[in-house]
Amino acid sequence: MDFRVASNKRLTSGGAEAHSRLSFYLTAPSLEVSLEEFEQFALDRLRVLKGLEEALSRGRRGEELEALVTSLWRKYMRTSGSSETSKDTISHFVLRLVYCRSDELRKWFLAMESSLFRHRFQSESFEDQKRFMEDNKIPYRAIGTSEFESVKDKLGQVARSLNQPVPNADSKFYKVPFEEVPELVSGRKVYIHKGLAFVPSTQLASLVVGQFRSKLSKALVLTNRKWMAMIAEEEADRLTPIVEALSSRYLGPDYSQAKVKTEVNLQDIDSLAKTSFPLCMRHLFFKLREEHHLKHGGRQQLGLFLKGVGLKLEDALAFWRSEFSQKVGVEKFDKEYAYNVRHNYGKEGKRTDYTPFSCNKVILSTPGVGDHHGCPYRHFSEDNLRVALGSLHLGGRALDDIMEKVRNRHYQLACSITFEATHGSSCAGINHPNQYFEESQKILQPKAPQASPNGVAEAPVTTS
Structure with missing residues (x-):
């Protein structure tokens, strides 16, 4: 990742990948961003990732988790038009700098970004998922109606062996190189023909997230090398203090003054x-x-x-x-x-x-x-x-x-x-x-007595 700071105090980077709402973040955006935006975008994304982490640790799953992540994204990342895509990409690359610097930081960022990507991918329509895979040259091809008819009996046999509903004409399947789904193959959970596994769309997210995770894991290691070799020293007076502080940044209310009105002596x-x-x-x-x-x-x-x-x-x-x-x-x-x-x-x-x-x-x-x-x-x-x-x-x-x-x-x-x-x-x-x-x-602490309309404090109501 090659960040360059221009003379007008704005941050610039090369490459582009802003045409799709979803991204593998393969190249940094060809956009300029002020140092204030550099930090604010990262903080907004960090709030989404921290909220996701807390939800997962509390065991939230399914629709409850989807609703929460959607709400977090809408609150912190949603902007108008193409600027949302820009903010998404910029904030990811800033946090990649922040979290590349140790094994523990990389592990956390990799887990949270992969979970966020899974949610966003699953929220896309079938056609948008298909388009994303085509744009990113993911070699998974959706089968057509005629091909489905030719293999539906085989697919039905697999489904019945797993006590799952038998697929029908509305079911979506992808053809995937069998070596990419070893767990499905070893568990006899997919039909294989000519080296290709017929994977139901319900399993597709796991495959794409696996690709995302693999690419990001390698990118974090490379980013760390660049950070240690060049960026940290070159940007010691501007970017480095921001980057080093973000991983431990507190995102909640200010507790510099007491908020509970009690006499603490x-x-x-x-x-x-x-x-x-x-x-x-x-x-x-x-x-x-x-x-x-x-x-x-x-x-x-x-x-x-x-x-x-x-x-x-x-x-x-x-x-x-x-x-x-x-x-x-x-x-x-x-x-x-x-x-x-x-x-x-x-x-x-x-x-x-x-x-x-x-x-x-x-x-x-x-x-x-x-x-x-x-x-x-x-x-x-x-x-x-x-x-x-x-x-x-x-x-x-x-x-x-x-x-x-x-x-x-x-x-x-x-x-x-x-x-x-x-x-x-x-x-x-x-x-x-x-x-x-x-x-x-x-x-x-008991609540203070409420004043009555005539200004006299009323005693709390008690029951025996």
């Missing part, structure tokens, strides 16, 4: 940690109480979280001072650690108002020996995680479900199940530690 912290902190913050909090110290990564993760839930700077300084002074003394805390607390609140240095870490950033962190930050679902051993979950009084089916999600690397879904099990209420999915806190407080 020092005397409430311990009880809130037990009831409303996600496991990552609960672990940090009680390690701090136990050891009276956290390394920098832990201080950042917990400190910004506490800022986000509404702990004021004065209370934050008092909180950290009360713990650290037990180990290093008040004077050393004020000299070496207080600056960092004020810095996180935007009161020192460049006075940047730092935001709490998202789940994605916590998951992608790399805690070392003696560190306690990170995501317990990812970074704890199975035994340690079971102990931590046991402290929440989780067991039985809920614990089994959580551990299953962890083994399948669905860490945020594991956290969501933890939330549901400890609160007795469903949630749409946890993407941010401060979201966990906010949703918990909505459930645990």
